[in-house]
Amino acid sequence: MANSPQAPGGMSRRAFFKGTGAAAAAVGGIAVDAPEALAQEKVDAVAIGPGPVKIELTVNGTPITASVEPRVTLLDALRNYMDVTGCKRVCDRGTCGACTVMLDGKTVYACSMLALEARGKEIKTAESLYQNGKLDPIPAAFVKYDAQQCGFCTPGFVVSMRAAFDKNPNATPAEVEEALSGNICRCGTYTQMRDAIVSLCQAKKEAK
């Protein structure tokens, strides 16, 4: 599979088609294990659109359905069609990180992938970091150290930082900062974010 073409989001085409099982089944179930690239292209071409199609996304553990045109990004589907607005639309071109969500545990810019591509994936937004009246330690540190002002970029930063610690619980402050290099804050809350990062890294150390 090393040479198989990659769909956006780091999936192989094969995995991608498995994810779009509903569309594949609609044309006779030939696609999923078909070895020929040609057969796959054919499935791709007749699958869906251009009008609205019904999709189901799993957002923070809850399945949500909506009718969206295939051109609709994951970000717009979440915000405009599912009322999940923790991910913000800012640059809308994969630069600022305000729309960062986790897709099966990996961070993606929700503005830079189609909603269809996210079917069958576990989507997590910043809202998932508040459960049963309790803040996850990452947003809790943002609050404690005042690492937010207008707060519009903050959910994106929080998701990026959560993912960085999930990937490496022993991350150093420099490594966490690097993980945030795809996020931009306009109010200038980086100083307080550093305070939050240092305290979180320290807490991990002490917990060991």
Add this chain to the structure above:
Amino acid sequence: MAATWPETRRLLGKETPRLDGPVKSTGRAKYTLDINRPKMLHGVILRSPHAHASIKAIDTAAAEKMPGVKGVLVMTPVGREVFYAGDEIVALAAETEEQAQDAMRAIKIDFEILPFFVDELDSMKAKVRTVGGKGDSNLTKPQTYEKGNVEDAYKTSDAVVENSYGASTICHQCLEPHGVIAEWDADGNLTVFASTQAVYGISTQLATKFDMPATKVKVITQHMGGGYGSKFNAGPEGEVAVSLAKMTGRPVKMMLDRYDEITVGGNRPSAFGKVKIAGKKDGTITAFEVSSFGTPGFKGGATVNFGLLPYVYLDAIENIKREHTVVFTNGGPARAMRAPGHPQNCILTEFAVEELSGKLGIDPLIIRRKNLPPNLDPEKQEKKDRNDWLTRRNTIYNQQLDIITRMCGWKEKWHQPGKGPKKGPWLHGVGMALHTWGGYAAGGDPNECTVRIAANGSVTAESSTQDLGTGQRGVTAIIVAEILGLNIEDITIRIGESNLGKSSGSGGSTTCPSQAPAALRGAVGAKEDLFKRVAPKLKVDPAKLELGIGKVIDTESKKEWTWKEFCARLGMEEAKSVGDWSLAMANDDKIPKLSSGQVGGVQVAEVWVDVETGVVKNTEFWAIQDCGLLINKLACESQVTGGVIMGVNYALFEERIMDRHTGRQTNGDMEFYKLGGIEDMPKINVYMQDMPERGVIGIGEPPTISTAAAIGNAIYNAIAVRVPVMPFTPDRVLEALAKKGAKG
């Protein structure tokens, strides 16, 4: 009611996390952009792709027939001109955003393209007016000012320096774009969710525009994703959304997309100036002359703060000559941006001051101390206030210079320009700059804050003011809790709705010095009202009642009630007071002074400059800020570090780049319009100079003023040549180094 700030402070001045932090950081806070209303339509605006054109024909027929389209409105009719690429032409609303965008592309406009200029120098040379109005040029009549005689001073000075400096236009780049959701109900009430820093102001603006009773307009802004001075009115996008909502009978969401936000949503005007400065060996500045210009786009006003040039040192310099010309260009109109005119003033002044010290061969600290504005005699002041900044400014600046030079180790760090430490191609430099700002309460009608105490002991503070990310909710809660002997979380804060009393727009750092005294007066008034209502029921003298922490004490009988027990005696009543505050009240000798104004600050930057690549790294930064009475130390420091970071962006990264051939902005995005990330930022050290005797002063703006000038001076200190124009990008640094090399 003679409310005063408490002498002993339990909650005031401590570090309090912002109240809306938990909802904002987990994406649960609803900003205007996040609000989806039932049956809501999505609006878009078709804008001019040309920098100057006359509209010959508009054909919306095809667009009107597109799927989902519910309403189309022409904003600039046939026969009229558009003056920049981004000027509004047609607005429409459709069921989905995708349908709205499709329909917009189906509109046909015939333009007659007219001459335009987007570059200041091109526009200055032109013999034609391209921005509307009368005349045959794009220039305003220069403002001029003269004091003493600069020519005589040059002859008798030890050193004269002449150079040109400039700051490019930058964009506000608010992360939440400008825009509204407008909704009419069957009774003719208008509700507008707006991304604004003037909730109350927009409600009166829209009531006037749509000729309706002011109380039938309700503007709501619970959370706001950045304004920085650019969001004081509903804008053409807000007004057209209200019209489209009326036309279609449906709520309409009209928010700018990113390109429009950058090109239309406001900018800080450019400023370029030729400066001549002269001084003596002891550091006295003998003369300062500046001839400057800048562009606010196709309309708008000042691009520097002319009256305050030369910045900070104005009152100490005897011979001054200045001239400033506003140059209109076919670009989006400038809007107020965090301390309008001041950063530009600071650059034009501080760059020259630094170079004069270089030519005189003295430590720039000496020249700054020597030319600070003098303290003024309190007896000669209108208000005879010994705490007034004007009577102490020399003292305060000197204290600040003492503190900051100790903090940063100036003595060890500073060196003659170009003579500092080296690490391979990296040269070290430090630089300094000073600033000043008002920060008084807002003028006009008083700001209001209503404090209500219910019979179940719950306390609510209400105001139409807004929290832009400054922590305004916390400010009010801290004050009310302090006065009533309660905890901060006991206070319910309701803000951001225009029907909650009068408030002013959040500009000029006026919000805290207007709202904090109003909250204090509201809390003290509510307490008095509570005592007055309950005392007769308990058969005690209201004048003998006192508040403890969570309790009420009768000082005569020594009897105590818990807060809840005492409030329960209200029965069916409510204790309430409307607190108010304004600039006029702050200046009224009969009212205890709760706010004042005028602050100063000093900032120092440490940089390393790579002379091979031209890259500048700002490694560490120091900022000292005087701030009157601190309400929330945590939020206050955030304002300072945030201001500094905005200044670092201004100095090193940000620039609006216009294409002279098409008249359009080439970097209307976030990829090529550069803003620094966390790894680009220096370590920032902050010192808040708390002066409670002065009352509350707003400091949202001052900390961003001198940052870029300090960084520019640090670069000069590193490489011994001025990089004249901001941002100090690698190409500009290398160009300056090449010129220096050519001169030998």
